[in-house]
Amino acid sequence: MKRTLALLTSLLMVLVMAAGCSTSEPAAGAGNEMKPKEGAPSATGPDKNKKVTLRFATNWVGTSPMTKIVKDTLDQFKKDYPNVTIEVEESPGNDHITKIKLDAVSDRVPDFFNYWRLDPGFGLDEVARAGKVADLSEWVKSDPFFKDLFDESAWKTASLDGKTYGIPGTMFYTAIYANKEVFDKAGVPIPATWDEWLSAVKSLKAKGVMPFGISVKGDSQGVRAFDYVFSNYLGNDKVRDMILGKEPFNTPETLKAAQMVKELLIGNLPEDAIAIANDVAVSKYLNTGKAALFIDNSSAINSIKPEIQEKLVALKFPLIPGGAQKTQNFEKDLTQLFYMGSKAWNDKDKRPYLEELLKRFASREQAKIYAEVGQQTVPQLSMNIDPAKYGRLATDGLKNAQSAPGNKWLPSYMSPDQRAKFEPLISAYLGGEGTPEQFVQEMDKIFKK
Structure with a gap:
């Protein structure tokens, strides 16, 4: 497995630079607590009259506790925006690493996907440096949705070379x-x-x-x-x-x-x-x-x-x-983050929907479902998790971890x-x-x- 990933990473470093810019995007969880915005794209939210197709790639499939949460979230989004088609691309476990790397080489990174950290071992650092993953720096700084949502260590993990590419999803x-x-x-x-x-x-x-x-x-x-x-x-x-x-x-x-x-x-x-x-x-x-x-x-x-x-x-x-x-x-560190492809992020028709979809996946309400239903460890701050559903030991441990700076x-x-x-x-x-x-x-x- 390590040899295969090393070969793919080497191939990626050579080919991805020649392939131009591309798109990438997160996968997600559950919850429909955040209601869609009405009105025109950009400032006031997605336009329900615009036909749009989004590609979403995830390894939360099969028996993963996140599978149903992801499906429910996407289904609710499609109900709220019947004009949007979401094409789900599934790849279980570490197959997801190979899939995203090959997509990057082919210049067809998904619009939205969940993936591991920007560490060298996972290869997404080279994809981001090649311009194929959206730079979300200005958005996360300017949108009040993100204020006090994650701590400094989570944002540090979500960043590379001074740019924020990912939105924290789950952690350990x-x-x-x-x-x-x-x-x-x-x-x-x-x-x-x-x-x-x-x-x-x-x-x-x-x-x-x-x-x-x-x-x-x-x-x-x-x-x-x-x-x-x-x-x-x-x-x-x-x-x-x-x-x-x-x-x-x-x-x-x-x-x-x-x-x-x-x-x-x-x-x-x-x-x-x-x-x-x-x-x-x-x-x-x-x-x-x-x-x-x-x-x-x-x-x-x-x-x-x-x-x-x-x-x-x-x-x-x-x-x-x-x-x-x-x-x-x-x-503490992040295990999964949500990413967007640069092409989709720069598409004026897609971007409003991507912003809305990501906010549904990253909200505290959604994270509560990840924890209590999916038994996932979540990086969102100021969480009100029910110990009866999440477990007393896990709840105490998470409170300890979130109360301290991160290594x-x-x-x-x-x-x-x-x-x-x-x-x-x-x-x-x-x-x-x-x-x-x-x-x-x-x-x-x-x-x-």
């Missing part, structure tokens, strides 16, 4: 949980500060309790702990620059961060942590109550047994004394080739192989330009 955050029952039985207080965290894992281990029930295989739960330590101590942007080759990775500061990771995790994990997948770690150690602490992408919440969820307490990663970050940041997930800055080298290195290190000095030296080799 790295959640940290403590099993209160396990802590209480061990007689160890749930930690809050960095020193308390280090003391807690030592005390738990001394009493025969597994501190962290996580996997460190590949793109793992262990990587998320690594991200928190490095971003907290060095600064998220500084580590980004190291990954991008703008600064060296082998420094006294990174060495100290690597030593902190070792002190927190190494030796405090399951014996098979380097061999098992994340979901296996959940079922084997979290759902059985064997582990005291857990860390993972927030999407893992749905795999935690309800009876175990009742015993879990959502934590914030502690500030590290002397670290670059002075507030408790949350690692971007560090692997998102890596190229596919770099990640292919990074993942086995971090797995081996978290599994107890090599020294901190060797780890930062190897990291320097991977990311040095």
Whole structure:
């Protein structure tokens, strides 16, 4: 899969520049709470007398919890605007990556589509730089609809080279949980500060309790702990620059961060942590109550047994004394965004409908449906989500994540080739192989330009 995507990305970088400008657009969710505007296009809304056809591409298909939400939203839009035809182009899972890349090469990017972030690994960054994805910067700045809708970290993820190309759709955050029952039985207080965290894992281990029930295989739960330590101590942007080759990775500061990771995790994990997948770690150690602490992408919440969820307490990663970050940041990033093709965006007949359609997909009312019906994590601020429908643990975790500044997930800055080298290195290190000095030296080799 990685080789196929790499080849497609290389082909795209060559061909997309020669293909001229194109179109691209988001896919979406549910809800018909936002009523259509009446009147002429542009300032006063879509013209219901104008016949228009829009192409919408999505991977929210099949058994995806978003499939019906998307269909309902599009159906309501077509009822409100019977003059509009929406051609839906479906491609499940990662097939959507291939579809959008090939569309870009063919100069036929969809008018509206949902897609991953503008990270190098997904290839949309090159499509945007080629002018095929609409630059939405002026619109999101001037339209009051977007005021206080998303935080700075979400807009940062939606932007590239100073331009906003996407509208946040769904997100994830790295959640940290403590099993209160396990802590209480061990007689160890749930930690809050960095020193308390280090003391807690030592005390738990001394009493025969597994501190962290996580996997460190590949793109793992262990990587998320690594991200928190490095971003907290060095600064998220500084580590980004190291990954991008703008600064060296082998420094006294990174060495100290690597030593902190070792002190927190190494030796405090399951014996098979380097061999098992994340979901296996959940079922084997979290759902059985064997582990005291857990860390993972927030999407893992749905795999935690309800009876175990009742015993879990959502934590914030502690500030590290002397670290670059002075507030408790949350690692969070967008998973899906809504995009529009530049050709459609510049089409005076299509644009009013695209604006209206996107607002329906991105509204707080719609996001509430994503969360309560689709069980999606949403980036909209000031949400009133019902814990009875979304889950108490998920609701508490999302409130924590949205109350803090955001750290971007560090692997998102890596190229596919770099990640292919990074993942086995971090797995081996978290599994107890090599020294901190060797780890930062190897990291320097991977990311040095």
